[in-house]
Amino acid sequence: MHSSGQTLNGSEIFFECLRRENVEYIFGYPGGSLLKVYETLYDVEDIQHILVRHEQGATHMAEGYARATGKPGVVLVTSGPGATNTVTGIANAYMDSSPMVVFTGQVPSSLIGNDAFQEADIVGITRPITKHNFLVKDVKELAITIRKAFFLATNGRPGPVLVDMPKDILNASCVFQWPETVDIRGFKPTLKCHINQVQKAAHKIAKAKRPLLYIGGGVISAEASEELRKFAIQQNIPVTMTLQGLGAFPGNHPLSLGMLGMHGTYWANRAVNACDLLIAVGARFDDRVTGKVETFAPQAYKIHNDIDPTNVDKNIKVDLPIVGDAKHFLSSLIEEMPDAFENRESWLAQINQWREECPLTYTSDDNTLKTEFVIDEVSKQTKGNAVVVTDVGQHQMWTSQFYTFINPRSIITSGGLGTMGYGLPAAIGAAFGIKDRPVVLFCGDGGIMMNIQELVTAVHGKVPIKIFLINNSFLGMVRQWQELFHKEKYSFTDLGDSNPDFVKVAEAFGCKALKADNPATAREAIKEALAWNEGPVLVDFRVIKKDMVFPMVPAGGSISDMLLERLNPKTMV
Amino acid sequence: MKHIISVLVENKFGSLNRVAAMFSARGFNLESISIGETEDTEISRMTIVTRGEDQIISQVLKQLNRLVDTIKVTDLTRQPHVERELLLMTLKLSKPVQHEIFELINVFKGKVVDIKQKSITIEVIGSPDKINTTIDIFKPYGIKELARSGAVAIHRGE
Numbered sequence: 001m002h003s004s005g006q007t008l009n010g011s012e013i014f015f016e017c018l019r020r021e022n023v024e025y026i027f028g029y030p031g032g033s034l035l036k037v038y039e040t041l042y043d044v045e046d047i048q049h050i051l052v053r054h055e056q057g058a059t060h061m062a063e064g065y066a067r068a069t070g071k072p073g074v075v076l077v078t079s080g081p082g083a084t085n086t087v088t089g090i091a092n093a094y095m096d097s098s099p100m101v102v103f104t105g106q107v108p109s110s111l112i113g114n115d116a117f118q119e120a121d122i123v124g125i126t127r128p129i130t131k132h133n134f135l136v137k138d139v140k141e142l143a144i145t146i147r148k149a150f151f152l153a154t155n156g157r158p159g160p161v162l163v164d165m166p167k168d169i170l171n172a173s174c175v176f177q178w179p180e181t182v183d184i185r186g187f188k189p190t191l192k193c194h195i196n197q198v199q200k201a202a203h204k205i206a207k208a209k210r211p212l213l214y215i216g217g218g219v220i221s222a223e224a225s226e227e228l229r230k231f232a233i234q235q236n237i238p239v240t241m242t243l244q245g246l247g248a249f250p251g252n253h254p255l256s257l258g259m260l261g262m263h264g265t266y267w268a269n270r271a272v273n274a275c276d277l278l279i280a281v282g283a284r285f286d287d288r289v290t291g292k293v294e295t296f297a298p299q300a301y302k303i304h305n306d307i308d309p310t311n312v313d314k315n316i317k318v319d320l321p322i323v324g325d326a327k328h329f330l331s332s333l334i335e336e337m338p339d340a341f342e343n344r345e346s347w348l349a350q351i352n353q354w355r356e357e358c359p360l361t362y363t364s365d366d367n368t369l370k371t372e373f374v375i376d377e378v379s380k381q382t383k384g385n386a387v388v389v390t391d392v393g394q395h396q397m398w399t400s401q402f403y404t405f406i407n408p409r410s411i412i413t414s415g416g417l418g419t420m421g422y423g424l425p426a427a428i429g430a431a432f433g434i435k436d437r438p439v440v441l442f443c444g445d446g447g448i449m450m451n452i453q454e455l456v457t458a459v460h461g462k463v464p465i466k467i468f469l470i471n472n473s474f475l476g477m478v479r480q481w482q483e484l485f486h487k488e489k490y491s492f493t494d495l496g497d498s499n500p501d502f503v504k505v506a507e508a509f510g511c512k513a514l515k516a517d518n519p520a521t522a523r524e525a526i527k528e529a530l531a532w533n534e535g536p537v538l539v540d541f542r543v544i545k546k547d548m549v550f551p552m553v554p555a556g557g558s559i560s561d562m563l564l565e566r567l568n569p570k571t572m573v
Numbered sequence: 574m575k576h577i578i579s580v581l582v583e584n585k586f587g588s589l590n591r592v593a594a595m596f597s598a599r600g601f602n603l604e605s606i607s608i609g610e611t612e613d614t615e616i617s618r619m620t621i622v623t624r625g626e627d628q629i630i631s632q633v634l635k636q637l638n639r640l641v642d643t644i645k646v647t648d649l650t651r652q653p654h655v656e657r658e659l660l661l662m663t664l665k666l667s668k669p670v671q672h673e674i675f676e677l678i679n680v681f682k683g684k685v686v687d688i689k690q691k692s693i694t695i696e697v698i699g700s701p702d703k704i705n706t707t708i709d710i711f712k713p714y715g716i717k718e719l720a721r722s723g724a725v726a727i728h729r730g731e
Contacts, residue, residue, distance in 0.1 A: 127591055128598045132641040135586075152641060186583060186643050310635040313628060 004178050010139045010170035011040040014103070015047065017146040020178055023047055023074050025065060025432050027058035031078020032118055033105025036170045050432065050461060053453035055082050057425040059089020060451070063098045064429030067412045068387055068439075070223065072099040072153045073429065079105045080118030083164075084125065088419055090160045091129040095416025096244060097221060099158035101149045102130075106166040109137065123164050131159035132187075139172040144179050151182045156189030157308040158221055189307060193324030193332060201279070201303050201320055202336040208277035210347045211237045212300070214260065214289075217244030217415070218282015218307060219326045225249070225408040227330035228281070235337065236344045238351055240268040242283050243396075243415045247405035252384065257351065258360075261289040262553050263397040266564065267354035269551070272297050273559040274350070280304045282326040285315040286416070287555075295558035305329040358551070358564060360401050369518055369543045371395055371470050374526070375402040377519075378440060378468065381526055386440040387412065387430050389465075391423030391447035394476035397549045399442050421450025427465045428458050438466060438530060445471040445499055455509040458536040466529045467511075467538040469502055472545050480548045484563075496545075506538040517542040575604075576630050577656055577726050580619040580637055581645040584610060588642045592619060595640065601625065601633050605658075605701075605723030616644060620725045622701070653729040659722040660697045660704045661686070665715035674714055681707050692717060700724075 002008055002016050014037060018026070026049045030038045041049055052058040055077045062073025073093075077086055083104040093100045107116040123135045132152050134145045142165070149161040205211055219228055225248050232239050232255055239249040240257040249256050257268035272278070278300040283289070285304075290296040293316050302318040304311075305326060312321040322329060362372035375398050378386070384406040390396040390413040405411055412430050414422040427441035448469060458465055473496035482490050506513035512532060516522040522541060529537045552563045582588045589608050596603040604622040611618050623633060630648070637646045649656075664674060666688070678685065678695055681703070687694035697707050701724050708719065 123587065124590070127587070127594055184641060187641050308639070310632065310639050312635075314632060317628070 002176060004176055006176050007173055008176045009036070009173045010142055010165070011036045013139070013142050013174075013176050014146070014165070014170065015040055015044050016176060017143050017178070018047055018074065021146070021150045022071075025050055026074045026076050027052055027061040027065075027429065028076030029055050029058060029078065029082060031082045031105060033079040033107060033167045034076065034170075036167070037076070037105070049076075050457065052425070053456050054451065055085035056089050056421070057451050057454040057457065059086045059093065059100070059102065060419075060422050060425035061429030061432070061454075061457075062100050062102075063089065063093045063096075064389060064412050064426030065433040066093075066098045066100055066429075067426075068409055068430035069433035070409065071433070072101055072150060075100065075102040077102070077104055078118065079107055079122070080120045082118075083122035084120050087125060087129070088417075090126055090162065092414055092417040092419045092422060093160040094129045094131070096414065097158050097217065098160070099153040100160040101153050102160060102162045104162060104164050105170075106135070106164045108168040109166045110168070112166065122162065126162050129160070130162050133162035133164070135164045136166065136169050139169050139174045142169060143177060144182070147179050147182050148184060151184070152187060156187070156191075157218075190309070190323045191307070191325040191328060193305065193322050193329045195332065197320065197322045198329065198332045199336050201322060202333055202338065204277060204301060204303065204320070205235065205237075205279065205333075206338045206341040208301075209342050209344070210275045211235075211277040211279065211344070212271050212275035213237050213239040214242075214272070214278055214280045214283055215239055215245040215248050216242045216281065216283025219245060219248040220282075220408045222282060222307070222326035223408075224282075224327035224330050227327055227334065231330050231334050234334065235341060236348070237279075238271060238348060240264070240271065242286070242289055243400055243411070243413060245283065246400060247408045247410040250406045251404040252406060259400045261286075262291065262555070263400065263549050263551065264553075265355075265360060265401070266358035266551050266562070267351050269553065269559045269562060270354045271351050275300045278302045280306075280318070281329065282306060284311045287315070290316060291553045291561075292556055292558045295560070364519060366520070367518055369516065369522055369541060370547060371398050371472070371541075371543050372402050373519055374468060374470065374522055374541050374543065375399055375442065377523055377526055379403040381530055382438055382440065384410075386410070386438045387434050389413065389423055389427035389430055389439065389441045391441075391443040392418045392420045393444045393447065394480065394547070394549050395442045395444050395470040397477075420447040423447055424451050424467065425454045425457075427467070428454060428461070428463050431463045431465050432461075439464070440466045440468060442468050442470055444476060445469060445473060445495060445502070446475045448502070452505065455506065455511055455536065459510040462535040464533040465536045467506075467536060468526075468529070469538055469540050470543055471499070471502060471540055472543045472547070473499055474545055476547070477549070483548070485554070502538065502540045511535065512537040513540065514538070515540045515542070574626070574630075574650075575622065575624050576633075576648055576650045577654070577724060578621045578623065578634070578637070579647045579649050579726055580621060580643060581611070582617050582619055583642040583644065584615050584617040585642060588617065589619070591640050591642055592621070592637065595636055596623075599632070599636060601629065605721075607723035607725050609725075620723070622724050647728075649726050649728065654726050655729055656700050656724050656726040657698055658701045658704050658724045660707060660719065661694065662697070662708070662711065662719040663692050663694045663717040664711060665717060666691055666693045670714055677710060681710075683707070
């Protein structure tokens with residue numbers, strides 16, 4: 001450890017700053033512009049560098065780590081292609097508000113703009129997908145820039161920040177000064193909610209007969225799950241969650257309605273449709289949640305708490321906007337609530353009736369394996385205690401339906417961007433952050449191929465993730481839409497003939513692999529995988545090809561368009 | 574409705590790009606944008622002219638505020654303010670219309686900044702509306718080239 005006042009070179013300053021930001025892991029890949037950094041890294045012992053096999057993998061790992069721990073994920077890649085390969089991962093973290101700091105090497109300052117070897121204008125490229133980004137132009141600016149980057153990534157609405165470091169800056173020396181404080185005059189997020197607005201909300205909530213809490217990932221980012229639990233139970237208000245909000249409220253509690261939206265539960269969507277008061281906390285009225293905005297929660301007075309003012313009145317006009325941190329909002333709401341409030345028993349009874357009317361079920365027989373069964377079984381065997389990572393598609397939606405999330409930071413999934421290939425690296429990153437709970441990945445046979453190279457990272461690092469490959473030989477979600485809305489023309493979604501033998505692939509990487517094609521073997525394979533902690537394990541679940549996720553509200557549709565089974569829209573209102 | 578927005582930003586490379594890119598990424602209308610240093614060399618003032626319904630403008634203002642390089646955003650539209658634009662325009666010059674052109678330059682309180690045998694370059698300062706009218710009126714005489722600065726605006730003093 002170096003101290004302020006010492007003369008250090010840029011690379012030494014870089015690691016000194018990471019140390020002071022309490023960075024445990026760097027997910028990185030070396031290259032020409034970073035040679036000096038990797039030279040310094042060779043002797044760094046207190047920060048672990050995880051060597052990925054593709055820079056996209058590094059970004060998803062960093063995000064998986066961030067979402068599992070709440071701490072910012074750190075990425076280190078070289079200039080040019082190293083930097084451009086991070087773009088999808090950065091965009092993903094931006095959409096899902098995950099704290100992340102990406103360090104890119106850059107060609108020497110004197111060559112910038114000359115189309116130099118491995119040059120890319122990564123600051124220009126990532127401007128619209130980062131919370132902010134920097135090009136360091138002087139070694140004296142390096143420490144304060146890194147300090148600002150971590151500050152921005154983790155304060156207010158979290159997000160990715162990129163720092164571009166030219167090669168000459170990393171070689172140059174200066175007197176190291178660690179800035180104890182950081183002040184950015186253009187960045188002053190509103191954390192405390194306006195108390196008058198909170199009082200108004202409390203008043204409305206007390207009088208509501210059919211209130212509903214609509215909870216997003218912001219509650220988890222703000223570490224406000226305890227406050228939410230306390231508030232909902234005290235006021236007897238049912239809770240529905242977005243994909244990113246799952247786990248904010250225990251899924252096994254009677255007040256939990258599970259997820260709302262396109263593939264949300266029947267009763268959650270009916271509750272949205274019927275509620276007279278909607279309290280949105282840390283959620284952004286995403287199109288996958290609202291469907292047609294004109295018919296979303298049509299009878300409800302809408303209260304919206306979000307830390308980002310741009311989320312307010314963006315997709316839907318609300319009646320009572322409250323900008324501020326979700327933890328502050330919920331804790332002040334608890335304080336401001338009057339003692340007396342409406343009895344909600346008939347409202348809850350109504351919701352329970354919907355729950356019984358159309359529960360989440362699946363049929364099962366001894367010879368065929370269904371994804372729903374696999375997820376349900378994993379949920380039971382892990383008792384809802386796993387950190388569950390998913391890729392994107394049908395298995396992701398079934399995970400939201402059949403895995404019972406009890407604790408916050410239990411689901412790690414690509415929500416906003418919907419990035420296939422996210423799951424495997426995100427699971428590896430999560431497992432570096434969380435060692436006392438099993439890390440389980442559900443991934444399709446399409447998505448796993450998009451970052452399969454990271455299996456090496458898992459094997460080499462002996463990362464004990466459970467890769468539950470949901471293999472239906474199809475791009476299942478696209479296939480579902482083709483079946484429902486595109487004349488059953490299964491255009492380029494059948495992977496059956498071209499898929500590799502995933503057990504052999506895993507074994508070639510040095511990964512333990514199992515296979516299951518019926519409920520009995522699946523149950524055993526899950527048990528065996530959960531017990532294996534020497535390194536990663538992959539289970540190739542050969543599930544049926546033609547299976548669809550229901551309920552489904554077609555894109556842009558209303559709750560009344562909800563499909564409960566194949567081509568049988570149930571008219572509701 | 575047309576809005577004129579004044580934005581104080583950090584005087585750093587890329588600040589203009591961040592604002593312009595945000596407008597295009599979010600599909601906001603951007604009629605003109607102009608930028609220059611203020612009395613504090615670390616801060617630039619940007620004047621943006623945009624159009625949109627209230628809900629859109631409210632998003633524009635919030636998205637501008639959200640940029641880390643943005644220090645202050647003011648919608649001047651409904652506040653007392655002065656708005657000016659500079660027009661530089663080169664016209665064809667011929668004997669028969671020479672007098673008319675000079676008279677019109679006077680009407681618009683313009684200045685002749687360059688004159689040659691067959692062309693004349695003038696400057697006109699005024700509100701964007703006045704600049705539009707100026708261009709319309711001079712069009713029949715033959716405009717060879719023109720350049721507009723985009724609007725700049727400032728609060729009226731107390």
